[in-house]
Amino acid sequence: DIQMTQSPSSVSASVGDRVTITCRASQGINNWLAWYQQKPGKAPKLLIYATSSLQSGVPSRFSGSGSGTDFTLTITSLQPEDFATYYCQQASSFPRTFGLGTKLEIK
Amino acid sequence: QLQLQESGPGLVKPSETLSLTCTVSGGSISSSIYYWGWIRQPPGKGLEWIGSIYYSGGTYNNPSLKSRVTISVDTSKNQFSLKLSSVTAADTAVYHCARRASSSGYAFDIWGQGTMVTVSS
Numbered sequence: 001d002i003q004m005t006q007s008p009s010s011v012s013a014s015v016g017d018r019v020t021i022t023c024r025a026s027q028g029i030n031n032w033l034a035w036y037q038q039k040p041g042k043a044p045k046l047l048i049y050a051t052s053s054l055q056s057g058v059p060s061r062f063s064g065s066g067s068g069t070d071f072t073l074t075i076t077s078l079q080p081e082d083f084a085t086y087y088c089q090q091a092s093s094f095p096r097t098f099g100l101g102t103k104l105e106i107k
Numbered sequence: 108q109l110q111l112q113e114s115g116p117g118l119v120k121p122s123e124t125l126s127l128t129c130t131v132s133g134g135s136i137s138s139s140i141y142y143w144g145w146i147r148q149p150p151g152k153g154l155e156w157i158g159s160i161y162y163s164g165g166t167y168n169n170p171s172l173k174s175r176v177t178i179s180v181d182t183s184k185n186q187f188s189l190k191l192s193s194v195t196a197a198d199t200a201v202y203h204c205a206r207r208a209s210s211s212g213y214a215f216d217i218w219g220q221g222t223m224v225t226v227s228s
Contacts (some may be wrong), residue, residue, distance in 0.1 A: 001171075034214035035178055036154075043218035050212030085152055091213035095169040096144075096156040101142065 001036075002026050002090050006099035008057040018076045021102045023088035025069045035064055035073045036059040038101075042075045048073065061100075109134040109202050110217035119198075119226050125191040128157045129204030129219060136185045137162040141209040144215060145178065147200040155200075159207055160187055194226045 003026035013019050023033065031051040036044035046055045048064035049069060061076045066079050075082055088099040115127035129143070144159035158180045168176045177189035177190040191198060197202065201223050207216035 034212060036215075043205075043221055044221075045218075046211065046214050046216045048163070049214040049216070055211065055216065068228060087145070089214065091207075094158060094167045095171065096159075098154040100153045 002029060002094055002097050004088055004090055004097050004099040006075075006088055006102050009100065010103040010105060012105045013078055015078055015080055015107045017078045017106060017107075018074065018080060020075075020089060020102060021073045021088075023066075023071045023073070023099050025071075025090055028068050029090045029092035031067060033064070033066065033071045033088045034091055035062075036087045036089065037082075037084045039104065044087060047086075060096055075091075078104075080106075109206065109217055111206065111217060113202060113204050113219045115220040115222060115224070117223055117225060119194055120228050121195055122193055123228055124195050124204055125189070125202075125214065127202055127204075127224070129187050129188075129189075131206075136180065136187065137182050137228045140209050143161065143180070143187045144207050145188045145214045146205055146218075147198075148201045148203070148221070149197075149200045157189065157202075159193075179184070184222060189213050194207060196226050198224070200224060 006078045033051045037047040038044040052064045085101045085103045110132045112130045119125045142159045145157040158178045159164045175192045180187040201221040203221040204219045206217040208216045
């Protein structure tokens, strides 16, 4: 199985800040990397797919980058509604695997 | 727009079989470009992919769940289902169904709200 390692596990930031979350795959995943946002009691929401493609309806302050085994999610100019938990997921091979999540908290 | 809704018992006894159904509305489950999946999340923990199914019945399951998982599809009802046998307390989780789209990089682009299943006697 491909292991997905996210860092940090939690981060505190303020409205207007820029935040970067990292995800590392245990082997190459051909850029089939997705990012999700999850708020308490809600289903995950797809933000980014194929490393850097923005899902329809997602604000442009969210962006993804990376290649090979190292990937990042960047949120510029944090808004109050962005405080949530973020997960990466590899869509390259079975079984599909997720990172353990990064909780973005208000400073 | 397309919506997914999970249904099934919220309480299952240990050693019994968990059975859930996902009903797809606002679109056809028989589209050739989608797979349909189950993902679960134990309380306070991360996400675990359980398995996925194509409308024709082809499936991929997570080997970590060994042979306990059966995923099936009923195109006439626009539904797909999950059965997880021999459950234990470790199977207590919120169970989500979701759509996997090739047009979205094989990510899960639409999710059901999830249903909490507790395994307890």
